[in-house]
Amino acid sequence: MAKKTKQPMVITVSGDRPIHEVAHDLRAAGLDVDQVLEFTGTVTGSAHPQNAERLRSVPGVVDVSPDHPIDIGPPGAPIS
Amino acid sequence: MAKKKTPTKKASVAAQRLSTSTDDLLLAALERGGDTSKTGRYLITFKEGAAEAGLQSLQSQKGFRVADARDFENQAVSFEQTGDAEAVVFPEIGVALVSGEAATARGMTAEATIAEDSPVHSIDPEYFVFAAGISPNDYLKGFLRAAQTIYADLGEPGAAEQAEVTPAVAGVTWGLSACKVPPSSFNGSGIKVAVLDTGFDLGHPEFVGRSFVTNSFVGQPVQDLHGHGTHTTGTACGPQAPAGPIPRYGIGFRTQIFVGKVLTNAGGGTQAQSLAGINWAIANRCQVISMSLRAIAPPQPSYTAAGTAALAAGCLIIAAAGNDSHRPGLIAPAGAPANSPTIMSVAAIDSALNVAIFSNGGKVDIAGPGVNVFSSWPRPTLHNTISGTSMATPHVSGCASLWAQSNPALRGTALRAKLIATAKHLPFPASDVGAGLVQAP
Numbered sequence: 001m002a003k004k005t006k007q008p009m010v011i012t013v014s015g016d017r018p019i020h021e022v023a024h025d026l027r028a029a030g031l032d033v034d035q036v037l038e039f040t041g042t043v044t045g046s047a048h049p050q051n052a053e054r055l056r057s058v059p060g061v062v063d064v065s066p067d068h069p070i071d072i073g074p075p076g077a078p079i080s
Numbered sequence: 081m082a083k084k085k086t087p088t089k090k091a092s093v094a095a096q097r098l099s100t101s102t103d104d105l106l107l108a109a110l111e112r113g114g115d116t117s118k119t120g121r122y123l124i125t126f127k128e129g130a131a132e133a134g135l136q137s138l139q140s141q142k143g144f145r146v147a148d149a150r151d152f153e154n155q156a157v158s159f160e161q162t163g164d165a166e167a168v169v170f171p172e173i174g175v176a177l178v179s180g181e182a183a184t185a186r187g188m189t190a191e192a193t194i195a196e197d198s199p200v201h202s203i204d205p206e207y208f209v210f211a212a213g214i215s216p217n218d219y220l221k222g223f224l225r226a227a228q229t230i231y232a233d234l235g236e237p238g239a240a241e242q243a244e245v246t247p248a249v250a251g252v253t254w255g256l257s258a259c260k261v262p263p264s265s266f267n268g269s270g271i272k273v274a275v276l277d278t279g280f281d282l283g284h285p286e287f288v289g290r291s292f293v294t295n296s297f298v299g300q301p302v303q304d305l306h307g308h309g310t311h312t313t314g315t316a317c318g319p320q321a322p323a324g325p326i327p328r329y330g331i332g333f334r335t336q337i338f339v340g341k342v343l344t345n346a347g348g349g350t351q352a353q354s355l356a357g358i359n360w361a362i363a364n365r366c367q368v369i370s371m372s373l374r375a376i377a378p379p380q381p382s383y384t385a386a387g388t389a390a391l392a393a394g395c396l397i398i399a400a401a402g403n404d405s406h407r408p409g410l411i412a413p414a415g416a417p418a419n420s421p422t423i424m425s426v427a428a429i430d431s432a433l434n435v436a437i438f439s440n441g442g443k444v445d446i447a448g449p450g451v452n453v454f455s456s457w458p459r460p461t462l463h464n465t466i467s468g469t470s471m472a473t474p475h476v477s478g479c480a481s482l483w484a485q486s487n488p489a490l491r492g493t494a495l496r497a498k499l500i501a502t503a504k505h506l507p508f509p510a511s512d513v514g515a516g517l518v519q520a521p
Contacts, residue, residue, distance in 0.1 A: 010351050010382045035352060037359035039393070040386035044352035049150070063381035068416060070354060070375045072278075072347040072470065075306045 006032065006046040008067035009055070013041045017060035026061070029054045098147075098162045098179055120180040122188065122203055124167075130199035131171045137199055138167050138176060142186050146176075252328045254431045255315070255449030255475055261331050261482075264520040268332025268481035273317055273368045274361035275474070276354065277309030279341035281458035284310065286322045287337075295360055296341040297353045305345035307457050311464060312372045313337060314456030316474035316481070326463065329455045331478025331520070332485075338366050343373060351375065351382065354417070358386045362393050367484045367491060370477035371399040371423075372470035374415030379443075387422025394491035398424045398477045400469035403438040411441040411512075419443045424496055427513050428472035435512045439469055445496075446503055447513040448472030476518045486521045 009031065013022045023036045023043050030051035035044045044067070047055060055064045098121070126134035138144040147165035162168055166182035169175075183189060183203070194200050252262050272293075279302045282292065294302040304310045317337045318330020340357035343349040354373065361369045369390060390397050397417070404412035418425035418440075425443050428436035428450025436451050450472030457464035476499065483490050483498050490498050503516035 008350060008352060010355065010380070012382045012385045035356055037355055039362040040355050040359045040382070040389050042355045042359070042382050042386065044355065062385070065380060065382065067351045068375040068377040068380065070343065070349045070351065070373050072308055072343060072373055074347050075308070075345075 006048055008046050009044065009052070010065050010067050011043040011045075011055060011061055012063040012065075013043060013060050014062045015041055015060075019043065019060075022058060022060040025058045026055055029058055031055055098165055098168055098177060122178050122180065122183045122190065124176040124178060124188070124203050125201045126175070126199050127201045130201075131169070133199040134176065135169045135171065138169065138178075142188070144178065144182060144186075253449075253454045255453055255471075256328060256331065258431070258433070258449050259331075259475055259479055259518055259520050261479070261520045262328070264482055266482035266485045266521055267320065268317070268335035268478070268485055271332060271335050271368065271481040271484045272338055272364060272366040273332055273335045273370060273477060273481050274338035274340055274357070274364070274366035275309065275313045275316060275370045275372075275477070276340040276342045276357040276361065277304075277312050277370075277372055278306035278343045278345060278347060279304035279309045280313050280337070280339040281310045281456070282339075283459060284456055284462070285459075286314075286319045286326075286456060286462075290317075291336045292339060293336070293364065294339040294341070295357075297356045297360075298341055298344045298349060300341065300344055302339055302341045304341075304458050306343070306347055307461075307464060308347065308372070308470065309339070309341070309343070310458050311453075311455045311466060312370065312470060312474045313339065314474075315453065315471065316368075316370055316478040318456055327454065329463075331475065332481035335368075335481045338364060349373070351380065351416075355382060355386060358390065358397065362386075362390050362395050365393060366395055367495070368477050368480045369395055369397045370474050371397060371417060372468075372473045374400050374402040374418060374469075376402070376404065377416040379419045379421070380416045383417035384420040384422050387417070387420050391422060391492040391496075396424065396480060396492055396495045397422075398426060398473055398480060400473045401425045401427050401444055402440040403428075403468050403470075405438050405440050407435065407437040407439070413442040414440045414444060424476065424499070425514070426469055426473045426476050428467070428469045429506070429513065429517060433506060433517065435508055436467065436469075436472075438467075439472075439512070441509075441511045444511060445514040446476055446499060446518050447506065447516060448475035448518050450475075479518045479520045482520050 013019055019038055023033050027033050031045045031047045033045040052064050139146050144167040145165050147162045147168045149170045167176050167178040190203050281304050296302045317332050317335045320333040342353045342357040387397050399418035401418045402415040414425050417423050424445045427444045427447040428439040429447045430436055430451035450469050451467045452465055453471035454465045500515040502519050504519050506513045506516045
């Protein structure tokens with residue numbers, strides 16, 4: 001079995017602070033920032049699960065959740 | 081992925097394990113006969129916040145050999161690597177999958193009564209999952225069609241006529257007809273519709289001359305090698321009069337099409353990629369954002385916030401409720417993002433205006449045609465008829481583009497309210513069809 005590694009995270013911000021400032025602080029709190037989505041108010045990236053609480057404590061952060069994969073199935077497969 | 085194996089008598093024995101391939105589970109189900117929609121395994125849902133207690137009770141009280149999703153990289157459980165485990169616990173969602181044999185031996189079946197102080201909320205049979213966009217019905221119809229074609233080839237007169245499944249009425253699909261699209265004087269001109277899906281066949285002959293803005297968020301070209309995105313885009317934005325004996329299948333035929341590829345050609349994606357697509361669609365002020373995709377997850381704060389931001393910018397996100405139900409026995413809850421309150425959730429109905437057996441329930445806002453839906457498909461096929469809430473969603477998105485064109489005040493929340501106020505009432509609970517069947521202006 002694989003070891004625990006960084007996992008993809010989705011961070012929702014409140015809009016009270018400029019999102020790039022929040023992203024900067026999230027980086028300092030252990031997030032490898034992947035995207036800063038200004039219009040949706042989202043920062044995505046990856047972090048060790050044990051860092052989730054630190055990420056949550058960054059001012060302007062509303063929520064820290066694991067990324068949920070989407071799968072509509074392969075083309076033409078009746079069952080997947 | 082699991083490799084295909086030759087059917088053997090061992091299939092039913094193999095099904096007792098969690099590492100069993102889907103193929104072998106199916107073979108075992110077929111061997112058992114009866115209800116072949118169930119895998120023979122069980123899903124235990126723990127009470128909110130009780131996942132850890134549940135894990136402990138499975139291990140120490142019940143004596144299950146347990147694998148923990150957190151021990152896998154990115155919690156991506158590889159079932160082939162679960163070895164002799166009898167249960168896999170997914171702490172993030174508070175669910176455990178247990179083998180049928182192990183559950184039965186401990187009296188943990190769907191019929192068992194659960195003690196009040198137990199961390200367990202419910203025990204349910206696990207069902208086989210069908211790809212979004214394809215319902216089990218279609219699979220059977222495809223099989224029947226093939227059988228009838230072979231029969232016809234053998235020279236039996238009349239067999240070919242019986243193979244007719246859903247004839248297009250008066251040059252338009254049943255779905256467009258049910259939504260009152262043909263008599264509408266609107267075409268979506270001036271409205272930007274973003275379809276976040278598997279991309280689009282940009283060389284499709286029925287879309288020559290159309291205005292496209294495209295972007296890929298998955299590291300693959302926008303060109304759709306899956307088909308799903310070409311089909312959903314066709315319904316929302318396809319042509320008014322395709323050449324030849326092809327019925328009209330598209331609604332907003334003068335819309336500007338924004339193709340956001342957030343799912344790969346294999347049909348997969350992440351929440352981050354979906355959010356990137358929404359971000360792009362809002363930045364481009366797409367009045368309608370169509371999302372025929374879902375993850376099995378509770379309402380996600382990130383999607384709810386994205387929906388709020390969209391509404392504030394005059395954009396409306398419309399998403400598929402999902403195809404995880406098996407009515408009447410099982411009504412699965414709407415998935416994410418449709419289950420967010422700021423995002424419109426779409427259920428599927430069939431041509432008799434009944435709820436599609438696969439259509440998810442609960443947080444549903446509106447319904448659209450989603451069974452045997454004819455639309456565009458990548459070359460060389462050009463067209464395909466498939467089913468799913470994925471197909472119902474672009475009917476709502478297309479009609480939304482017509483309403484948005486009809487009145488510049490109909491944006492965001494006002495557009496959503498208009499769609500709900502004008503929907504055709506259906507004799508089913510709102511948790512199944514919301515306000516009813518979407519109607520064009």
